[in-house]
Amino acid sequence: MIRTPLRPATCLAASLALLAPALITAEPAHAAAKRIRLGSLADVSRGSWSGPAYTMNGSGGVVAATMSRAIDAIRGGTGSLDVVVLAGSAPTSGSTTPECDTVMGLAGVNSCTTWTLTRRSDGDNSAANTDVRNAEFVYFAGGDQCDYADWKGTALQNSVKSVVAKGGGSGGGSAGHHINSAVVYDACRGGVTSDEALYDPYDPAITFTTGMFVWPNYAGTINDSHFVTRDRMGRTMAFVARAIEDGLTTGGAAWGVGVDDGGSLFIDGNGRATAAGADTFVVLGDHRPEQADADRYLSYDGYKIWRLRPGQTYDFKNRPTCGYYLRSVVRGVPDRNLYDGTPLTNCG
Template sequence: MVFRLPTLAAPAAPEQVAESASPPPYGRRTLRLATCLAASLALVLPGLVAADPAHASAKRVRLGSSADVTRPMWSGPAHTMNGSGAVVPATMAKAVDAIRGGTGTLDVVVIAGSAPTSGSATPECDTITGVAGVNSCTTWTLTSRADGNNSAANTDIRNAEFVYFAGGDQCDYADWKGTALQNSVKSVVAKGGGSGGGSAGHHINSAIVYDACDGSVTSDEALYDPYDPAITFTTGMFTWPNYANTINDSHFVTRDRMGRTMAFVARAIEDGLTTGGAAWGVGVEEGGSLFIDKNGAATVAGADTFVVLGDHRPERADPDRYLTYYDYKIWRLRPGQTYDFKNRPTCGYYLRSIVTGVADSNLYNGIPVTNCG
C-alpha cells in the first residue's frame, strides 16, 4: 500500500494572484513546509510516501558572442525598474550606454525563476541583444534555492555587467538571500555595472522587498489591516547606491496598488525597517520604466511612476485595525520627468491621507505643492 500526502495546487504567481478579490488560503511557505514534511516522511517511511518531483535543473541559454568582454573599468552603476516583466528598450539602452561609457560592449545575464510557458525561451534576451553595445545575453532559469549556489550561473553573473531579473515570483528571488547569487549580483553593481528587472524583478531590486511569500494582498485588504498575513517583507537582499529605504511595487495603476503601497510604507516605518523614520514607495505602471544613473537621478519612460513618501510614524498601524496615516507626500512622474533619489525632493508633491482604512479620493492625481517652505 502506498500512502500519499494530499496534493496542494500551487497558487498563482503574484501577477495573477493580485487579480483575485482575496488572497489564496495558504502561501508559498505553507507549500514549502508540506514539501519538507513529505521529504521527512520519505526518510522515516521509505516506500510509503511518493516523493515530490525534483526541481528541474538550472538551464542556460546564451545569445550573441560566446566570449565575455574583458575590461578594467566600467562607468556605472545604472539600474532599470520596470512596472511589468518585459524589458523596456529605451531604459535598457540608457543603462547599457551609461555602464560602457558610450564605448565598447558589455555582457548581460537574465535571471528567471521559471521558463516561459509559451513563445520564445529567452524573451528578455531577444530584446536585449537588439540594444546597441550588448556583446551577449545569457538567460539562466533557476528554480530552487540550491540553484542560487550554482557555480556556472554565478560565474556568468560575475562576468556580466548587467543583471536583469525577469517577471515571475519575487518570493522565489527572495529565497536566494544568503546564497552565492546574492553576492554575485552585488559584485556586478560594485564594479560599475548594473541591475534591474520587471514586475517581480522590480520588487527584488528595492531595499525593502514586498516578497508575497504568503500570497498577494490588495489595496483594500492592506488598508483594512496593515498587518495582514499576506504582507511579508524581505530586507537585506540588495541596497543599491542612492536607493535606500525604498519599497517597489509594479502594475501600479492598472491593478490599483496605491493603497497597498501606502500600507507598506506605514509598516516599514512602524516596524523600523528604514533609517531616519521615513520610507519611499516606488510604484511603476505597466509599460513604464525608471532608468537610474550612478548619481541617483531617475528618468521615467513609457508610463507613469509614483513616489510615495511617508515621513512620520503612522497615526495608527496595528494588527486587525484599520490604518490611519495623514499626509503621504506623492510625486506623480510622467514619461520624461525625473526624480533625484540621491538628493530627494522636498517639494512638488501632492498630499493624500488614509483615515480608518479609507483613502482620500483621487489617489493618482493631485495639484503639486509648490510653497514647501
C-alpha cells in the first residue's frame, strides 16, 4: 500500500472534520434476529427419537438424499419431526429460506424454521433457543463458519447439543460442514489456500476453534468443504499436521474429512458414514509431522487417504486400518495425484 505524507495540522484537522460523519456511519448496524417458519405452527410432541444422524455437505445447500436418510433414521420411519436452520447472514438473492424450501419437500417433516442470527449475543436469544431445543434436526447454512464459532459459550451451543443428545441430529453445508467437526478451521482471520498452508502451516490465517461440538464417533476430525473443486487437499494436510503438533486431538492422530461440491456424507448413530452426490476424502495423520513450524515449509511423510465415491462407506466408530493410499509432503511440495491412488489391501 502506498502511504502519502502527513498534511499540515490545519489541513489535517479540516480533513478529519469532513470525514467525521462518514466515520460515524461506517460501522453497519446488525440486523435483529429474524425467524421464518414453514409448515405446522405446532411442534411435534414425542417421547423418544431414534438418532443421532448427521449430514456433512461440501457446499451450502441441503442434499435431499442424505437429509431424507437422516430424517428417516431420527424418526424411526414413522411420524414427523421439526427442523431448524441456523444462518449467520441472510441470503443475498433468491428465496429467504432456501434450506427450508428443500426440507419441506421431504417426507416426515412437520416444520422447518429459519433463524438468522447476526451477532454473538443472538446465541442467547430465548426464542431461538426454544425452537432449537424443540427441534429434532439442526442444519447450519452455508456462509462464514467464524459466525458460528462465535456462538461458542452461548446458550445456543448447548441447545444444539441437546438435540443430538435426545436422538436428533445435526448437519450443514460448507461453513455448516466446518462447524460440525471436532476441530473447526474457523477462518476468523480470513481464508487460506493449499499452497499458503503448505508453505507455512502456521500462517496467521489458519486458526481453529475446539470444544464447540464433539459428536459421538466423530472425535479427532477436521472438516473441509468444496474439496476437489477448490483444491483443498493441501490445506487439509496442513490442518491435520497442525492438529497433531498442537495437541488439538488426542492419541497423536487427526482425520481430515473433505467433501466436494454437490457431495454429502450421511453418518448414522453407529458412526457409519456413506458418501453421496460427489466424492469424500478422509485424510489421516497418525504421527507428528517431520517439520511443522512457523515460516517453514511443511514436511509430512505418509498421510493415509481414503477416497469415498458415492455409495461407499467409512466407519468412524471402528476406524479402518486398511484401504487407503499414501501421499506425502516434502518441504511444502506434495506428491502428485493427491486425489487418486491405488488403495492398499494388505496393510499388515
